Amino acid sequence: MNYLMLGGGKYSARWGYSANISEVHQVIPTCDNCLVKQKRNGPDFNDTSDNANKCTSCTNWEMCGNYPMLRTRPPGKFPQDTILDVNQSIEPFELHYKLLKDAVKLANEKLTDGIWSNEEAKQYLWVFGINNDAVTKIIEHTTNQRLFAYAETHKDSIPVEYEVMRCHKERYPTKYGPWLYPASWTCRIQLNQHVDVPMHLLFLAVTKSTIKRIMEWTRYQNKQNHYLRMVGGVLETVAKLHLDWCVAIPMQSSKFGGWVSENFLALARLSRWFFSMLPYLRPGPEYRDPLRPLSMWTVKELRDWLRARGLSTHGKKWN
Amino acid sequence: MELMTCVQGYISTGNVPPILPPSGGSIDEVILLSQTMGVAVGNIMQQKITNFMVPQTEHCIKLFLSMYHRVDKALLNEGDKPGWLTTYNFLCLLNIP
Numbered sequence: 001m002n003y004l005m006l007g008g009g010k011y012s013a014r015w016g017y018s019a020n021i022s023e024v025h026q027v028i029p030t031c032d033n034c035l036v037k038q039k040r041n042g043p044d045f046n047d048t049s050d051n052a053n054k055c056t057s058c059t060n061w062e063m064c065g066n067y068p069m070l071r072t073r074p075p076g077k078f079p080q081d082t083i084l085d086v087n088q089s090i091e092p093f094e095l096h097y098k099l100l101k102d103a104v105k106l107a108n109e110k111l112t113d114g115i116w117s118n119e120e121a122k123q124y125l126w127v128f129g130i131n132n133d134a135v136t137k138i139i140e141h142t143t144n145q146r147l148f149a150y151a152e153t154h155k156d157s158i159p160v161e162y163e164v165m166r167c168h169k170e171r172y173p174t175k176y177g178p179w180l181y182p183a184s185w186t187c188r189i190q191l192n193q194h195v196d197v198p199m200h201l202l203f204l205a206v207t208k209s210t211i212k213r214i215m216e217w218t219r220y221q222n223k224q225n226h227y228l229r230m231v232g233g234v235l236e237t238v239a240k241l242h243l244d245w246c247v248a249i250p251m252q253s254s255k256f257g258g259w260v261s262e263n264f265l266a267l268a269r270l271s272r273w274f275f276s277m278l279p280y281l282r283p284g285p286e287y288r289d290p291l292r293p294l295s296m297w298t299v300k301e302l303r304d305w306l307r308a309r310g311l312s313t314h315g316k317k318w319n
Numbered sequence: 320m321e322l323m324t325c326v327q328g329y330i331s332t333g334n335v336p337p338i339l340p341p342s343g344g345s346i347d348e349v350i351l352l353s354q355t356m357g358v359a360v361g362n363i364m365q366q367k368i369t370n371f372m373v374p375q376t377e378h379c380i381k382l383f384l385s386m387y388h389r390v391d392k393a394l395l396n397e398g399d400k401p402g403w404l405t406t407y408n409f410l411c412l413l414n415i416p
Contacts, residue, residue: 006407013404013407013410014407014410014411014413014414015407015411015414016414021404021410022400022404025400025401025404029384029385029388029401029403030381030384030385030388035385038378038381038382038385039382042375042378043374043375043377043378060381061380061381061384061385061413063410063413192414195411195414195415196408196411196414198363198364198415201408201411201412201415202360202363202364202412205406205408205409206356206360206408206409206412207356207360209402209406209408209409210352210353210356210387213387213390213391213394213402214349214352214353214390216343216394217343217344217349217390217394220341220342220343220394221341221343222341268356268357268360271353271356271357272353272354272357275349275350275353275354276350278346278349278350278353279346279350283341287338294323294326294327294330297323297326299322302322302323302326303322305326306322306325306326308338308339309335309336309337309338309339310336310339310342310396311325311336312396313322315321315322315325316321316322317321317322317323
């Protein structure tokens with residue numbers, strides 16, 4: 001366990017980086033001008049060492065570096081003494097285990113000295129993507145240290161409390177010292193060497209999401225039925241061949257129930273084949289409002305009516 | 320929200336919004352998206368890595384992400400977050416090269 005937040009954290013959407021991406025997401029994707037240059041110049045375009053050619057409206061998917069537009073406001077209770085910028089903003093940075101250890105060490109010192117409140121320490125460590133489990137333990141350890149130091153100083157006036165804490169410390173000495181870093185933070189493997197498993201990342205995540213999005217596009221274009229028939233046909237044909245390197249299974253609907261990584265791998269292998277047929281998709285029957293009285297409409301008809309007009313379809317027929 | 324009341328509200332006031340034409344990005348963008356996905360995945364899954372492959376793969380991933388962003392943007396409703404932001408795996412692709 002490495003005590004790091006996964007993609008759910010506000011500052012940890014991208015593994016190995018700390019950045020409040022949701023606040024700056026408009027400037028991260030390649031802008032139209034840069035996309036044209038990117039297509040024309042190939043990999044040379046991504047060389048970010050030349051500051052003169054840096055775009056001022058996008059970062060071309062870069063998450064850190066010298067981009068003032070990536071700077072964001074720190075969270076509410078972020079300790080002010082750690083912000084170096086005159087504009088009181090923080091910039092994204094790449095995470096390393098040494099950086100994490102330094103952050104924990106600083107939080108530990110500031111908490112023990114009573115300079116930071118627990119909330120300030122929480123916000124500080126949150127920016128580094130350290131998870132709640134670790135933060136709770138760090139705060140517990142520093143609280144123990146502080147309380148024990150207080151009890152020791154005032155042991156004449158609070159002898160019972162001091163004795164209880166002393167016994168507890170004797171029994172659990174590690175709880176009265178700095179929080180011990182997890183083993184993964186101290187081994188020789190660096191944080192950026194722990195990448196996602198490519199099979200899962202590419203096929204269960206990216207391929208699946210992209211194909212679902214294209215499927216949604218066909219629905220918006222009123223061509224989903226033909227698309228499903230076409231893809232289903234391709235997959236069924238390949239499935240009959242029983243290829244171990246391309247385990248295709250027929251697609252029954254727009255859901256992928258029972259699909260596993262190797263099925264998405266097959267889908268990725270075949271995608272360029274069946275997507276080449278996209279221009280030949282025939283639209284389904286055009287939407288028409290039901291002619292029956294409104295009180296007799298089904299939920300599907302109500303949703304279709306709203307969807308056809310670009311309105312929200314969430315909710316029940318009756319409350 | 321109550322769907323029946325909502326539809327009834329529009330119909331009874333005579334303020335029925337028009338049926339929208341098919342939405343989403345252009346078919347060229349969707350085809351380009353599928354092609355860039357294939358190329359990016361193909362580059363990442365290469366068995367042998369050369370010095371040239373690293374910037375090449377990075378380029379392919381960025382192109383794919385750009386195309387995904389374009390197609391996805393055309394399908395979003397107002398106030399929705401982009402798909403590459405809600406599914407963090409897309410950003411993690413950039414860690415591979």
